[in-house]
Amino acid sequence: MADISTNRGLAPMKSSLLRWLAVLVVLALLLALPWIAKAAGSSATILLATRILIFAIAAGSLNLVLGIGGMVSFGHAAFFGIGGYVVAILGFHHADGSLFMGLVPGTNQLLIALPVAVLVTAIFAALIGALSLRTGGVQFIMITLAFAQMAFFLFSALTTYGGEDGLMMRRPNEFLGLNLRQRPTMYFVALGAAALCFFGFYRFMNSSFCTVLDGLRQNPRRMAAIGIAPYRYRLLAFVLSGAGTGLAGALMANVLRFTSPDMLSWNLSGQFMIMVILGGVGTLWGPLIGAAVLLILEDKLNGLTEHWPLILGLLLLVVVLRTPGGLMALTSQVTGRMRK
Amino acid sequence: MILVFEQLLNGLQYGVMLFLLAAGLTLIFGIMGIINLAHGSLYMVGAFAGVWVAAQTGSFWLGLPAALAAAALTGVIIEAMVIRRLYDRDHLEQVLATFALILVCNELIVIVFGRQPRFAGIPDSLTGSVELLPGLFYPLYRLIIIAVGMLVAGGLYLFINRTRVGMLIRAGSTDREMVRALGVDIRRLYTAVFALGAVMAGLAGYLAAPLFAVQVGMGERILLATFVVVVVGGVGSIRGAFVAGIALGILDTAMRAFVPGLLKTVMNNADADALGTGLASMGIYLIMALVLLVKPRGLLPAKG
Numbered sequence: 001m002a003d004i005s006t007n008r009g010l011a012p013m014k015s016s017l018l019r020w021l022a023v024l025v026v027l028a029l030l031l032a033l034p035w036i037a038k039a040a041g042s043s044a045t046i047l048l049a050t051r052i053l054i055f056a057i058a059a060g061s062l063n064l065v066l067g068i069g070g071m072v073s074f075g076h077a078a079f080f081g082i083g084g085y086v087v088a089i090l091g092f093h094h095a096d097g098s099l100f101m102g103l104v105p106g107t108n109q110l111l112i113a114l115p116v117a118v119l120v121t122a123i124f125a126a127l128i129g130a131l132s133l134r135t136g137g138v139q140f141i142m143i144t145l146a147f148a149q150m151a152f153f154l155f156s157a158l159t160t161y162g163g164e165d166g167l168m169m170r171r172p173n174e175f176l177g178l179n180l181r182q183r184p185t186m187y188f189v190a191l192g193a194a195a196l197c198f199f200g201f202y203r204f205m206n207s208s209f210c211t212v213l214d215g216l217r218q219n220p221r222r223m224a225a226i227g228i229a230p231y232r233y234r235l236l237a238f239v240l241s242g243a244g245t246g247l248a249g250a251l252m253a254n255v256l257r258f259t260s261p262d263m264l265s266w267n268l269s270g271q272f273m274i275m276v277i278l279g280g281v282g283t284l285w286g287p288l289i290g291a292a293v294l295l296i297l298e299d300k301l302n303g304l305t306e307h308w309p310l311i312l313g314l315l316l317l318v319v320v321l322r323t324p325g326g327l328m329a330l331t332s333q334v335t336g337r338m339r340k
Numbered sequence: 341m342i343l344v345f346e347q348l349l350n351g352l353q354y355g356v357m358l359f360l361l362a363a364g365l366t367l368i369f370g371i372m373g374i375i376n377l378a379h380g381s382l383y384m385v386g387a388f389a390g391v392w393v394a395a396q397t398g399s400f401w402l403g404l405p406a407a408l409a410a411a412a413l414t415g416v417i418i419e420a421m422v423i424r425r426l427y428d429r430d431h432l433e434q435v436l437a438t439f440a441l442i443l444v445c446n447e448l449i450v451i452v453f454g455r456q457p458r459f460a461g462i463p464d465s466l467t468g469s470v471e472l473l474p475g476l477f478y479p480l481y482r483l484i485i486i487a488v489g490m491l492v493a494g495g496l497y498l499f500i501n502r503t504r505v506g507m508l509i510r511a512g513s514t515d516r517e518m519v520r521a522l523g524v525d526i527r528r529l530y531t532a533v534f535a536l537g538a539v540m541a542g543l544a545g546y547l548a549a550p551l552f553a554v555q556v557g558m559g560e561r562i563l564l565a566t567f568v569v570v571v572v573g574g575v576g577s578i579r580g581a582f583v584a585g586i587a588l589g590i591l592d593t594a595m596r597a598f599v600p601g602l603l604k605t606v607m608n609n610a611d612a613d614a615l616g617t618g619l620a621s622m623g624i625y626l627i628m629a630l631v632l633l634v635k636p637r638g639l640l641p642a643k644g
Contacts, residue, residue, distance in 0.1 A: 072432050131629065135636045138375060141431060142571045143632050146625040149564065153625075157618020159611050266564065270439045277436050307451060313443030320437045321425050 030191055034184040046183045047255075048299055052292045053187075053194040054251045059275035059287035060201050061244025066273065067282030068210055069237045070217030074141045075128070075148030076272050079121045079242040081264030083249025085155060086117035088167045088259040095170060110175035110189075110254070117250035118243045124151075125242020129235050145266060152264040166260025173254055180254055190251055197244060198288065204240075205284055213237055245272075278319055280328025289327055342476050347597045348590060349472075353482045355589020356489025360544035361562065362569040362581040363496060364537025370513040370576020370642050372530050374423055375431055377438035379541055379566065380559025381445035382418075386411035386542025387554045388453055391460045400463035404546060411542020412535045414445075419534040424527070446556050457555035485547050492540065493582055500578060509533060513576050513642055565592070568628045574638025583640060588624050595620035 029036075030049075037045040058080055065071040090113050093099060093106025100106065107113055128147045135143055161167045172180040180186045204210055212233050215223045220230050253259045262268070271294065279290025297315070301308030323330050365379045390407025394400050422441060426434045462481045469477040500506040508529055511519045520526045545558075552558065569588055573580025600616025607615075631639060 066432065072435070074435065131633060135632050138369070138431060138575060139571065139632050139636055141375070141435065142567060143629055145564070146568070146628045146632075149625045150622045150629075153618045153621040156621075157615045159614045163614050270435075273432070273436060274439070277432065281432070307447050309443040310447035310451070313440040313447065316440035317422060317437055317444070320433050320440065321422070 027195070034187060043183060046187050048295060050183070050187045050190045050255055051252075052288075052295050053190040054248050054255065055272075055275060055291040055295060056288040057194055057197045057251070058245045058248035059272050059279070059291050060197060061241045061248070062272045063276050063282065063287045064201070064204065064213075064241040064244070065234075065237055066276055067286070068205070068217065069213045069234055071133070071234060071238065072141045072273075073132075073144045073238075073241075074266065074269050074273070075144035075146075076242070076245050077264050077266065077268035078128070078148035078151040079125060079245035080249035080252070080268065080272075081155065081259070081261070082124055082151065083117040083121050083246030084253035084259040084263050085161070085167070085249075086120050086246075087113045087173065087250045087253040088169050089161055090116065091169045091171075091173070092161065092167060108171070108173050110173035110180070113173050114247065114250050118247050121246025121249070122239050122243040125239045125246075126235070129238035129242070133231060133234050133238065145269070148264060148266060148269060152261050152266075155264060156261045162260070164261060166258055166262070169253065169257040169259075172257055186255055190255070193247065193251055194288075197247070198284070200244075202284055209233070209236075274316060278316075278326055280326035283326075283328045286326055286328045293327065342473070343597075345473065345476055346478065347594055349478055349482065349486070350597075351590030351593035352586065353485050353489075353589075354593050355586035356486050356493075357544050357548055357562070358566055358569050358589050359582050359585030360489060360492060360540045360547075361566040362573065362585050363493075363578055364540045365566055366570045366573065366576055366578060366581045367509070367513075367533050368537050369570060371509060371516070371533055372423070372427060373516070374426060375434045375438065376423070377435060377563065378418060378441035378445060379537070380561075380563030381442055382411045382415055382538045382541035382559075383545040383548075383562065384449060384554075384556070384559035385414045385445065386545035387549045387558065388449055388458070388545075390542070390546035391458050391549050391554050392453070394460060395458075400461075400466075403460075404543075407542045407546035408539050411538045411545070415535050415538025415541075416531060419531050423534065424530070427530075442560065445559075449556050455556060457553035458549075459553060460549040462550045481550065488543075488547065492543070496578060505529075505532065565624060568624050572628050572631045572638055574641035576642035577638065577640050580638055580640035580642070584638075588627065591627065592620070592624050595623045599623075 033049055034046055037043065037049075058076070062073065062076045065073055089100060090106045091108055093104075094108045095106070098106070107116075128144070132140055132143045132147065155161070156164045172186070174180075175189065178185050178189075180189065212223070212228055216228070216230050216233060223230060249263060252263070275290035275294050276287050277290070278286075278293055279288065280286030297312060298308065301311055305311070319326065361379065361383060364382075365376060368374050368376050368379070386407040389410030390403040392403075393406035394403030397403070418441060422437055426437055429437075466481045466484060468480050470480050470483060472478050500509060508519065508524055511524075512526070512529060512533075516526070519529075565588070569581060569584045572588065573582070573584030596617070599620045600613050603612035603616045603619075606612075635641075
């Protein structure tokens with residue numbers, strides 16, 4: 001948490017310069033990745049990288065409420081799934097020329113579908129958040145889970161849109177004449193979205209709004225005493241977080257060209273939380289690192305043994321029990337020791 | 341009318357199962373302050389161990405102690421190795437650690453027993469039906485589950501309210517620190533409570549085995565419903581778990597039985613089935629959300 005608001009003096013200038021240099025290097029590597037992967041002859045790597053970037057957007061969004069606001073939402077998969085379904089449903093109506101609920105025409109334009117997905121998830125997040133935030137603690141965890149389960153069963157029941165089997169998209173959205181079916185193209189779209197989002201997260205973490213949220217997590221009573229009403233700030237954070245997760249879901253629908261109720265399952269909500277914790281709660285880059293580590297680990301372990309969930313579970317236990325602060329804290333511990 | 345009565349009994353039977361799981365969960369919640377997502381795994385372990393022993397020995401009755409012992413042992417191991425380190429952590433870390441435990445338990449079961457679902461038979465002495473009302477035949481085994489659940493509920497009530505350990509448990513749920521300050525070995529109490537919860541979960545798992553397939557993931561399916569019961573009843577309240585368990589069991593069963601039929605009167609069959617099942621599955625979550633909004637601490641919150 002310390003590295004969010006500190007490092008503003010003269011001496012840390014150098015370290016923040018270093019940090020930006022590191023970010024630029026990583027960004028350059030990410031930009032070059034399709035060619036690197038092509039040279040290495042593994043096209044699956046690009047798909048994995050695309051998924052990591054998209055999940056990082058979702059985990060980063062969850063981090064806003066979970067890490068900074070201290071609101072343990074166990075239902076963020078609902079926003080991910082709703083975002084995905086908005087894209088798929090718009091595509092479905094575009095394909096057969098019908099109207100959604102007899103009113104809204106479909107579309108296959110990415111530049112329309114994504115904003116609509118974000119808007120719709122923001123509305124859902126506002127509704128769910130407005131109700132859920134009236135509780136706290138364990139009850140908040142359970143009520144967010146409850147709303148996500150309701151959404152899960154609702155989409156399972158919509159036979160028009162595939163019901164339990166999910167909804168296939170014949171082709172991905174159109175975007176500036178590019179072919180999103182090509183993996184590198186989709187990868188660059190995801191990279192662009194992720195870069196924008198993480199720039200947004202960075203600005204967010206340096207805003208006074210973030211400071212207020214941080215304060216509300218640490219001591220809501222004192223914040224109330226200086227005249228800040230917790231509810232409104234928390235709700236706004238929840239809506240932003242839901243909208244970001246919805247964007248991730250909308251992108252994922254384009255990658256997979258498929259949405260199913262599994263995108264809203266509580267298992268996925270748990271995975272988002274794991275990514276945030278694994279990387280480091282409340283840090284800027286933690287969610288990206290967490291998403292990368294979890295997905296790469298799953299991928300590698302899956303190739304190694306069919307019993308990979310066992311190893312993953314044990315690793316998670318070690319991380320949760322032994323390394324508070326996640327991998328970000330671990331690396332800063334290690335580098336801190338090296339500096340001494 | 342017969343149909344309604346039959347569904348009512350089915351609901352009661354499901355509600356009793358929910359209570360067996362929720363009672364342990366709410367105790368662990370209320371006294372130890374732990375959100376234990378792995379409670380469903382204890383249910384699964386009980387079912388697998390019991391059914392395996394029953395299959396090996398050919399006796400349903402030998403499977404029962406095996407199920408209880410296996411669940412208790414698993415519970416004690418989990419408590420000693422993981423849960424004990426989570427008492428002072430926040431909810432987020434508890435959720436994650438016990439989520440990881442689900443992965444571990446499920447995969448261990450796969451390694452030991454394989455992925456194939458197992459089916460358990462009802463012992464010969466418990467097959468058959470009883471004519472409760474003229475024309476209403478109800479399976480004896482399901483009636484036994486209801487009776488066992490009621491007995492456990494009564495026993496638990498006496499245990500909590502009439503024994504020394506029960507007194508400590510009540511004291512612990514009201515003020516943990518004070519019990520510790522009075523010189524009670526709180527760690528042993530915690531282990532005992534966790535084992536008690538595990539035994540009840542194992543019992544539920546073994547009793548349910550002849551009704552559902554025993555398979556990996558069976559724990560998660562009932563876990564979420566159990567959490568709904570705990571939260572609706574009021575975290576830490578056994579009375580709440582009992583009332584909410586029975587009520588939600590009956591409501592859930594009734595919605596599953598009747599909502600698709602009602603929808604068929606207004607739309608075509610296939611859509612009505614899917615939508616009805618979906619709406620019925622949403623039901624208990626909707627109830628939980630409503631209860632939490634009106635009474636954030638649940639219907640019958642624990643005192644203190």
